Amino acid sequence: MINFLLLSLLSGVIELGSVLLGIKLGVPVAGIILFPFWYQLGNLLMSYLPRKKSLYLFMLAIVILGTIINSFSWSYIVLAIQLVITSYCIQAAREKNKKSCPTWLKRSFRIGGFAISAIFVSCNGQIILIASIFFSVLLLLRGTTIERVASGKKKYQGISLVMIFHQIHYFVYTYIMPIYLYQNTKSFIAVAIAFAITWIVYLSPQVIVEKSGNVKYKKVFFVGHSFLAVCLGLMAWMSRFGCTEGVLCCWLLTGFGGGTVFCIKHLCSKYEKMNMDLSENIGHVVGPFLAVCICYYFPNIEITALAFVSCISVVVALLSAIIVVVKERKNG
Incomplete structure (x- = not known):
């Protein structure tokens, strides 16, 4: 269990730390948000790539090669590949204990990772990436964390649109907030702690x-x-008029609403059998991808545009939930 919790900590460090690193390197806003997109893409690949030790060794070699390359001249593409691979290996190593570990405990360690994520900016993230990939692959090669899912795999029936749009809403706007806060504080530590507080x-x-x-x-x-x-509608409106305190207050308050995500699987009996993990991962990837597109086409009003799109995603999730509940009542 301790290995699982340490990996949860590292995942938090890398997810938010990649955003902070992008800020440090002076990457354009759209490019910064692409960093956590690559991280989330690694999570999504868990549903498609085979669990093979040879693959883990190959990935380890790629990350090491990337570190060597980045030691001479920093490369965005190389770092992106490192993020995808490291994320995949961390999730593969976490897989066995994911269901047995209490949600509050694993999320507490992830929040701890967010709180200390400023350490990622040291050496352009290479120290954390190398430490994470070595630790993950070591556990995977030992075979103690590889879940044998081929024979007794749980049968799922589809994916949840409500969950997908819930996750899209969060990942559309969440990574712009560290950038926004840094612009006002010039402190990576303050940004990391604030992000962790929103998760609490x-x-x-x-x-x-x-x-x-x-x-x-x-x-x-x-x-x-x-x-x-x-809250998201107010955030979009306040950001349009430069009300920084109001935007940050709404950001904090969104957690009270978004935190009701645990209710989604209880909306109907059908949802209890759906593949919520895959639904979440789809939203995790689509959200930041949309954010990148929005930031590219709407520069200088990113907060307003992203908060508005996030609000729309929540409304779609609500409408989808209504349809799901009404259908069950009709069929029941």
């Missing part, structure tokens, strides 16, 4: 609601996501 807020709804007992999941979801849509 994000975790609080599930803890509060489930401790109250007799949870009405559908009601919590619709109330929470309606509140989330309002």
